[in-house]
Amino acid sequence: MKNSQLYKGSLNTIIMKLLEENGKMYGYEITQKVKGITQGELNITEGALYPALHKLEAEGLLDVEIEKVDNRMRKYYKLTESGQKETVNRLSELEDFIRNMQSLVNPNPKLEF
């Protein structure tokens, strides 16, 4: 994930948002999608991604479905019902986070009327 530590803690939210948007995705597809959307700035490593997917599955937020395409295995993940509800919360937390960080970095735009 580049060298910035800022992305720490945001991977779960990213995964869940992408699944909410795309229905179902497999791990490698997620890495490529993120790379594309961020124009190469954010590269999710497998060492971070797969454990994260397994944990979300263990928590009951994701369901998995294995397919074989071109003789290669794919594990498609999708949000469970519980996962869909939790995604709403995570996205809300992300909005709060971004708002708070902007308040800290971009203090009082000199509210002039």
Next chain:
Amino acid sequence: MKNSQLYKGSLNTIIMKLLEENGKMYGYEITQKVKGITQGELNITEGALYPALHKLEAEGLLDVEIEKVDNRMRKYYKLTESGQKETVNRLSELEDFIRNMQSLVNPNPKLEF
């Protein structure tokens, strides 16, 4: 820091930005400032703050100056020259991070004019 993991990795940037803005601050003051700006949403714990300050000092990004006020010790921190330069980088990284997260969460706002 509330329960959200999203803030992980952002503490150094927050500290440095506040010091850039306010010249010099002491630990407790930083916690109160952050609490105020975020309206109580972000509470920096001492267990996170003090080790972070010590590390930034060890890296040569902060200078420390001890004062005694009302018979209580205060350690005022300020950015070194190197710290000022690094703050610019960190803030730039934060902007990239926020932009990338918004791209991921708020995909193509259906550009309608």
Next chain:
DNA sequence: TGGTTATGTATAAGAATCTTATGTATATTT
């Protein structure tokens, strides 16, 4: 006047998340 809260700094144990390195396997491109 005694107890709680606020001010102020500090560290240690453990949790959570990530990087880096490695491993396995097939398909495609050069």
Next chain:
DNA sequence: AAATATACATAAGATTCTTATACATAACCA
């Protein structure tokens, strides 16, 4: 034939944080 792309997986270690504890003074309240 070799390198790259596709696809998943895990283990060791680094980093950052939470939680708990510790010490000390000042201020407020009952």
